[in-house]
Amino acid sequence: MTMSAIEALKNEQALAIELMNSLSADEWNAQSGCTGWRVQEVFCHMASVFHSIADPSTIEGGTSEDVEENAEVPVQARKSWTRDQVIAEYMEWSEKGIGALSFMNTPEMADTVIPLANLGSHPMHLLANAIVFDHYCHLRHDVGHAIAKAAALPRDAQSLRATLEWMLAGIPQMCLPALSVAPKQTVNLVFEGPGGGSWTLAPGDDLWTVTPGVDTNAPSAISNVHDFISWGTKRADWKASTRLENGNADAEVVLNAINVI
Numbered sequence: 001m002t003m004s005a006i007e008a009l010k011n012e013q014a015l016a017i018e019l020m021n022s023l024s025a026d027e028w029n030a031q032s033g034c035t036g037w038r039v040q041e042v043f044c045h046m047a048s049v050f051h052s053i054a055d056p057s058t059i060e061g062g063t064s065e066d067v068e069e070n071a072e073v074p075v076q077a078r079k080s081w082t083r084d085q086v087i088a089e090y091m092e093w094s095e096k097g098i099g100a101l102s103f104m105n106t107p108e109m110a111d112t113v114i115p116l117a118n119l120g121s122h123p124m125h126l127l128a129n130a131i132v133f134d135h136y137c138h139l140r141h142d143v144g145h146a147i148a149k150a151a152a153l154p155r156d157a158q159s160l161r162a163t164l165e166w167m168l169a170g171i172p173q174m175c176l177p178a179l180s181v182a183p184k185q186t187v188n189l190v191f192e193g194p195g196g197g198s199w200t201l202a203p204g205d206d207l208w209t210v211t212p213g214v215d216t217n218a219p220s221a222i223s224n225v226h227d228f229i230s231w232g233t234k235r236a237d238w239k240a241s242t243r244l245e246n247g248n249a250d251a252e253v254v255l256n257a258i259n260v261i
Contacts, residue, residue: 003105005128005162006098012135013094015153016046019139020087023147028083033145033235034138040086041075042138047090048074049134050097053127065117067261101128119261120173129166133260136163137229160195160225167232167260168199172207178257179208183250188220195225201254219244219251232260 020043028040037045051059052074060077062070078086103109110125119130136159144151168189172179184203189210191197198214214220223231227241238255 003102004158005125005132005165006102006105008132008156008158008162009098009101009128009135011156012132012139012159013098016043016094016135016139017087017091019143019147019150019153020090022149025083027147030146033142037075037142039143039146040081040083041079042142043086043090044075044078044081045071046135046138047086047093048078049131051089051093053131054093054096054100067117067119070117097131101131104128118174119170122169126166126169129162129169132159132162133166133229136160137233137235140226141230141233141235155194155226157194163229164191164195164197164225167228168210170260171201171210171258172204174261175257175259176207178259179203179254182253182257185248185250185254186215186218187251187254188214188218189228190214190220190222191225191228192222193224193226219247221247221251221255232258234259 023039028038030039031037032039032042034042048059049071052061060074062073064070078089081089104124104127110123112124113121114124115121122130139150140153140155141151144153186200186202189199189201197212200209200211200213200215200218202209202211202215202218221238221242221244223238223242227236230236231238231241238258242255244251244255
C-alpha cells in the first residue's frame with residue numbers, strides 16, 4: 001500500500017490551495033504550459049479529477065479510451081466559471097477525493113486492479129500516486145510555466161517518490177505503442193537527488209519491465225525526478241536535462257518512447 005502517497009497528496013493539496021488564493025486576476029488568466037488551458041483551466045482540471053474520483057455521477061465526463069480527451073469535458077463545462085467557483089469546487093472535492101483515495105488504500109481495496117482506459121490497469125492504491133503526479137506536474141511545470149512562484153514550489157522527497165512510483169508503474173502500459181516498435185535495448189533510469197534511485201527498463205515477452213537496480217552492461221540515463229516529470233511527459237526534451245552514459249542510438253529511441261500520462 002502507499003499511504004505515504006496520501007500524505008504527499010495532502011501536502012500538494014495545501015500547496016495548491018495556498019497558491020490559488022494568492023493569484024491575481026491576471027495570473028488566473030495567464031496561459032499555462034498546457035496547450036489551450038489558462039491557469040484557471042489547470043485548476044478546474046485538478047478539482048474535477050477529485051470530483052470524478054469521489055462522485056463521478058455528479059460531474060460531466062467523457063466516455064473515450066483517451067483520458068486526456070475525457071479530461072477536457074469538465075474543463076470545457078467550467079469555462080465560464082469564476083475564480084471563486086473554481087476554488088470552491090477544489091476545496092470541497094479535494095477533501096472528498098482524498099477521503100475516497102484513502103479508502104482505496106485500505107487492505108481490503110489496495111491491491112484490486114482496475115482498468116483506467118489508456119493509462120492501463122493498475123492496483124487501486126496507485127491512484128493516490130497518480131493524483132500526486134497530477135498535482136506536482138500541473139503546479140510546478142504547467143502553472144509554473146506562467147507563474148514563477150508556482151515553479152518554485154518545494155520539490156520534497158515524499159511527493160517526488162510518490163510521483164515517480166506512478167510514472168515507473170505506468171511506463172510499460174502507457175508507452176506500449178512506442179516501446180513495441182522500439183529497439184530491444186535495455187536502459188537504466190537513474191534519478192539523482194530527492195526521491196530518486198535506479199531502475200532498469202528492459203524489453204519483456206509482452207510488456208517492457210521496470211525493475212529496481214541497474215544492468216551494468218546497459219546505457220544509463222541520469223537525471224533527477226523533478227526533470228523526469230517534465231521530460232517523461234513530453235513537456236521537455238530528455239536531452240536538455242539528462243546525461244546518457246554508454247549510450248547509443250537505440251537507447252535514444254527507447255528514451256524518446258517514454259510518454260507518461
